[in-house]
Amino acid sequence: MLVEGPYSGNRSLNSKTLTADLIVVGGGMAGICAAITAARQGLEVILVQDRPVLGGNASSEIRLWILGATSSMGNNNRWAREGGIIDEILLENQYRNPEGNALILDTILLEKVTQETNITLLLNTAVHRCEKSGANRIAAALAFCSQNSTEYRLEAPLFVDASGDGILGFLSGAAFRIGAESREEFDEAFAPEKAYGELLGHSLYFHSKDTGKPVQFIPPAFANTDLSSLPRFHTFNLHDRGCRLWWVEYGGRLDTIHATETIKWELWKIIYGIWDHIKNSGEYPEMETHTLEWVGMIPGKRESRRFEGDYMLSQRDVVEQRTHPDRVSYGGWALDLHPADGIYGELPGCTQWHAKGVYGIPFRCLYSKNIENLFLAGRIISASHVAFGSSRVMATCAHNAQAVGMAAALCKERQLLPRDLMEKELMDNLQQRLMDMGQYLPGMHLRDTDNLAKRASLSVSSTFSLQKLPADAGWKDLDSSMAQMLPLEKGRIPVFTFVVKAKKESRLVLRLLCSSLPGNFTPDRQLAEKEFAVSKGVQELAVDFGLLLDERAYYFLAFEANPTIQVAISQLRLTGLLTVFNRVNLDVAKGSRQEPPEGLGVDAFDFWLPERRPGGHNLALRCTPAVNLYRPDYLLNGLFRPTTQTNAWVADPKDPEPILTFSWPTQQKIRKILLWFDTDFDHPLESTLRGHDERVMPFCVREFQLFDEIGTLLYQEAGNHQSRYEIVFDSAVRIKKLVLQLKHPGRNIPAGLLGVGVYS
Incomplete structure (x- = not known):
């Protein structure tokens, strides 16, 4: 028992001093990925989060789905999902939680x-002060945990502010901005023509649930029951159960930090x-049987402070896809x-203008220009x-935070x-280490000079050649x-044969398209066009464009829309092959073609979008001569996703036991x-709410075995679902051959790989 009598002075809180190599402030997706990346490189990391759960806007407290360059499959950024730790997290969530339950993501x-x-990890712990050693360096962050009534002094040589509002950057004196720059400053x-302080507002989500019986609702006295003041109230989509009403937004004309x-309350x-x-x-x-199951307790915040680094990313970087030598990440x-008025305004909820592809983000945007030991991560x-x-x-x-x-x-x-x-040498080192952990950097490849597989003789049991779908x-x-x-490679384009079925006599147009910028997947350049007279019924069409292609790239064999015609499709699914459609995804665009006003500095182009599975089948076709999409040496080129080629080896579907053998x-x-x-x-891989039909991506090899030259089993896996699979032996194995045996992931999906690394 503790009995403490009256005390005339002021009592002090419990206090602790913690030291580390790196302090990360903010436990949203940026803070998480920065902390895990640094920790796996051997750093002692303290991750400080002012909420009871991790994830920030992705957590069960707010429930926004995680998205990035893929833009929910609504733009032309093919194979653009972010790699590394965020990919690992999203794939794990997909495997355990394809329904998109935010609590499971937590x-x-x-x-x-x-x-x-x-x-x-320090949860429920808010940074409220910092101490500096000199004018330009942070010495410690001071934080308070409301749950254990403890004050922490957190010391480290390096700090990351991933807090959203930039609390540590603000307290330390880092240069920052709030509001919009003038048109002139960054061209x-x-x-806007003149700088202003209007911001993107906050949003609050809710869930409803069908109880199977009538449910009454009596609104609280503070509810705004006069929806005439909400111009967009008539656009409810009840199927979404409320949580995708992102446009229920407010606060852009207020101080989005201190008026949160x-x-x-206004959003409530x-x-x-x-x-x-x-x-x-x-x-x-x-909705008679529906009840209100959940309403967010804190809003999802979009914008507040943005901090100044040695470079400020601008519109032209995004639209022109400028190449930065210090790129360590990308966006899309x-x-x-x-609009600042949000739900109370007459304007559409957002204005979205896409670039023709992904753009690099330079390292100079990820540290403070005046606080010399402060990294910037997240939206700041x-x-x-x-x-x-x-x-x-x-x-x-x-x-960005992984970088x-x-x-x-x-x-x-x-x-x-x-x-x-x-x-230069240090930046190269950073970029190579990022790519080794799975971070894709546009236009770059992993050199991987220590990879013993590059010194081996590689043989495979089969390789798929595209003769027929x-x-x-x-x-x-x-x-x-x-x-x-x-x-397709440089040189003469193959002859393609398709099967079509027409309801009546008609004309069918087939075009050959490609991107004007290598590595993009916006087919804005037409190379050839063929028109066919189609008779009623089923028939084959052979297409010989008679062209010599001048570069290796992805090309689009594009059928013009014709509602009287159908094309045959195939069940065979292959790494790096897609069909796309000139359509609109209303989540991120207003039409199937982007048509910006003149003078906006944004390109006009068509959207060519894939279908989500179980749709999205390849076209049935024959190629003469066959197209070699896959090669064993692609496994060693340091590219682990399709770019201008598949960058993959894929086995023949008829090969019962696909095998790769590395011999020294x-x-x-x-x-x-x-x-x-x-x-x-x-x-x-949207993390919450949307839901997915698959737990494992269908192309992913789930089962494999490793043997040495005499058939000794070295390793086996029966349930892989990740992009990057690392095997570390407790003690080194001595071998002259490494035999990798794969199992096809599906009856219509042959086994394939994007890369192999072997290290001493």
């Missing part, structure tokens, strides 16, 4: 962080008013800005208001500060233009093996 994020022995045609509680009033309208207006009888979401990175409209989304934030975590490791090893890594999946209506994407003239001492699998980087 557990996955907590597990990922707490499994890292180098991370000390941004999408920016005021904004939250709106949400409960919306539910009252749904339940009690009589306009939605199908639209320039997505929202160094970007203009317009560019922020793209870089602010969670998967992009997470991808920060790796940069912190390099700084620790070399006793450097963030800006020092701009030296069988017509065994039925017919696809040409209700919109449809294209088969094929990677002398015995090798092997400690680690890396395998890179195809987890369909074109699929966006």
